[in-house]
Amino acid sequence: MASCSKTQVILLYKMLIKECKKLPSYNYRTYALRRVKDGFRENLHDDNPKSLDRLLNQARESLAVIKRQASIGQMYSAQRTIVEETGVHRDI
Amino acid sequence: MVADIVVFIGLWLFHLCSLLAKEQTGIDFSTFEFSCIQHSGNSLDICQYVGYLMRNNIFTELIKSRALEKDELRPLYMDFQATTPMDPRVLDAMLPYQVNYYGNPHSRTHAYGWESESAMEKARKQVADLIAADPREIVFTSGATESNNMSIKGVARFYKAKKNHVITTQTEHKCVLDSCRVLEAEGFDITYLPVKSNGLVDLQLLEETIRPETSLVSVMTVNNEIGVMQPVEEIGRICRSRNVFFHTDAAQAVGKVPINVSDWKVDLMSISGHKIYGPKGVGALYVRRRPRVRMEPLQNGGGQERGLRSGTVPTPLAVGLGAACEIAQQELEYDHRWVSLLAKRLVQKIMSEVPDVVMNGDPEQRYPGCINLSFAYVEGESLLMALKDVALSSGSACTSASLEPSYVLRAIGTDEDLAHSSIRFGIGRFSTEAEVDFTAEKCIQQVKRLREMSPLWEMVQEGIDLKSIKWSQH
Numbered sequence: 001m002a003s004c005s006k007t008q009v010i011l012l013y014k015m016l017i018k019e020c021k022k023l024p025s026y027n028y029r030t031y032a033l034r035r036v037k038d039g040f041r042e043n044l045h046d047d048n049p050k051s052l053d054r055l056l057n058q059a060r061e062s063l064a065v066i067k068r069q070a071s072i073g074q075m076y077s078a079q080r081t082i083v084e085e086t087g088v089h090r091d092i
Numbered sequence: 093m094v095a096d097i098v099v100f101i102g103l104w105l106f107h108l109c110s111l112l113a114k115e116q117t118g119i120d121f122s123t124f125e126f127s128c129i130q131h132s133g134n135s136l137d138i139c140q141y142v143g144y145l146m147r148n149n150i151f152t153e154l155i156k157s158r159a160l161e162k163d164e165l166r167p168l169y170m171d172f173q174a175t176t177p178m179d180p181r182v183l184d185a186m187l188p189y190q191v192n193y194y195g196n197p198h199s200r201t202h203a204y205g206w207e208s209e210s211a212m213e214k215a216r217k218q219v220a221d222l223i224a225a226d227p228r229e230i231v232f233t234s235g236a237t238e239s240n241n242m243s244i245k246g247v248a249r250f251y252k253a254k255k256n257h258v259i260t261t262q263t264e265h266k267c268v269l270d271s272c273r274v275l276e277a278e279g280f281d282i283t284y285l286p287v288k289s290n291g292l293v294d295l296q297l298l299e300e301t302i303r304p305e306t307s308l309v310s311v312m313t314v315n316n317e318i319g320v321m322q323p324v325e326e327i328g329r330i331c332r333s334r335n336v337f338f339h340t341d342a343a344q345a346v347g348k349v350p351i352n353v354s355d356w357k358v359d360l361m362s363i364s365g366h367k368i369y370g371p372k373g374v375g376a377l378y379v380r381r382r383p384r385v386r387m388e389p390l391q392n393g394g395g396q397e398r399g400l401r402s403g404t405v406p407t408p409l410a411v412g413l414g415a416a417c418e419i420a421q422q423e424l425e426y427d428h429r430w431v432s433l434l435a436k437r438l439v440q441k442i443m444s445e446v447p448d449v450v451m452n453g454d455p456e457q458r459y460p461g462c463i464n465l466s467f468a469y470v471e472g473e474s475l476l477m478a479l480k481d482v483a484l485s486s487g488s489a490c491t492s493a494s495l496e497p498s499y500v501l502r503a504i505g506t507d508e509d510l511a512h513s514s515i516r517f518g519i520g521r522f523s524t525e526a527e528v529d530f531t532a533e534k535c536i537q538q539v540k541r542l543r544e545m546s547p548l549w550e551m552v553q554e555g556i557d558l559k560s561i562k563w564s565q566h
Contacts, residue, residue, distance in 0.1 A: 027169070027522035028180055038426070062181075069180035081166045082481050083526045 215414025
């Protein structure tokens with residue numbers, strides 16, 4: 001089926017990762033990237049077409065959510081956190 | 093004439109102070125001055141105003157807490173027991189109900205009401221599914237504090253005629269303890285059970301304390317300060333066998349550990365929205381229908397929420413709570429694995445590099461995301477101030493205003509000096525390894541620095557037993 005082809009899945013994965021990187025908040029961004037990667041990895045060997053359909057629909061919905069939340073985050077942005085500035089450790 | 097000169101000098105000094113304070117705190121006091129002069133007209137009022145400021149230590153308060161500058165870096169958030177950031181998926185679910193679907197869910201006559209009501213009922217089902225309950229058993233409230241108040245006061249007052257004894261523990265949340273205090277003033281008999289040194293309730297003692305006049309037992313599932321998880325199943329079994337209602341404050345446990353209200357034999361359960369990555373200002377109360385729990389409502393009105401909690405249900409907040417519960421159910425295992433991993437990493441790192449660190453609470457029966465460590469020979473507040481790049485807490489947010497150490501630590505029997513030097517690390521869904529590593533390193537660095545400055549530490553290094561010292565009185 002077209003919706004379950006390997007290229008479709010990989011395309012969806014790449015789009016998700018691209019949108020996740022646009023989340024301005026450090027904590028949300030790291031969580032989203034980690035969750036997307038783990039989510040795809042966990043269902044790597046799933047062959048059942050029904051569950052694959054469900055999972056891909058879930059992924060497409062998540063993509064829409066991440067896009068909207070990335071825009072909202074950019075509209076109401078805040079300062080960056082300490083850990084984002086790699087290599088800069090503040091003394092007391 | 094003289095009075096005018098005095099006023100002039102006074103105002104000039106005040107102006108100087110406000111400029112200085114502006115530098116320190118970044119807050120502009122000139123508007124204070126202006127409104128002060130506008131309101132008063134004579135020097136007496138101004139003196140009173142300055143006196144008020146000094147009596148209430150407003151200047152010192154303002155110097156301690158201030159908003160971040162524009163280019164300053166934000167501290168890491170490691171205080172997930174105080175509150176949690178909202179999950180983006182929850183915000184996404186809430187926004188339509190803040191923008192377009194704004195109807196009152198109790199309006200029966202138009203589409204705005206119908207769509208709002210269906211959203212509210214969907215949220216109710218999502219909350220019920222998380223705890224394996226029936227949707228009709230969920231009541232939306234304004235938070236776990238309201239749910240706790242409702243259940244304790246409501247059940248106790250309903251059965252007042254025949255049963256006037258309530259049992260709770262010494263490590264409960266302040267709202268539970270305060271509600272019990274109010275009931276005591278009304279004439280009830282309350283027993284505050286002590287806990288063992290690992291924070292768990294003694295089941296034998298509980299069984300002995302239950303009397304024929306006991307109407308309610310309230311024990312929280314996961315403690316918000318030390319993270320211990322009570323043996324809720326056994327307590328439920330004991331209460332059911334003795335025909336006593338069992339209420340549990342599960343604000344810190346919902347969505348983090350698997351909950352089944354039938355297996356646990358729980359009759360009342362408080363749920364808080366902002367502890368499970370949901371919105372602030374909403375919570376829920378689970379009230380069992382079979383066997384029916386009767387309670388006197390605390391908030392009267394139009395009879396919404398089965399008459400137990402009247403008032404318009406805030407649809408966006410309820411939808412947010414529902415979404416948060418659904419996400420929590422899906423992500424429960426994944427989050428638990430992640431949080432356990434990070435917690436183990438943090439504790440191992442700190443305990444391997446720094447000696448004389450005590451973890452408060454039972455090491456096995458706990459929720460891993462709440463870690464309370466006591467650093468001996470270091471003062472807690474000074475360690476918190478030194479770790480100002482990390483948002484931490486020493487004890488719960490509701491008790492942090494007072495200078496006393498936390499009552500929970502006192503209840504588990506920690507020494508006074510260890511109780512003063514305890515820090516609570518909270519780890520959650522959005523924590524990262526980098527944050528945990530940074531926190532651990534900073535903590536180790538600051539503890540070592542503070543200990544080097546401490547004369548007590550010097551004495552301990554020389555081998556003197558601190559308990560054997562007779563401190564002389566001045």
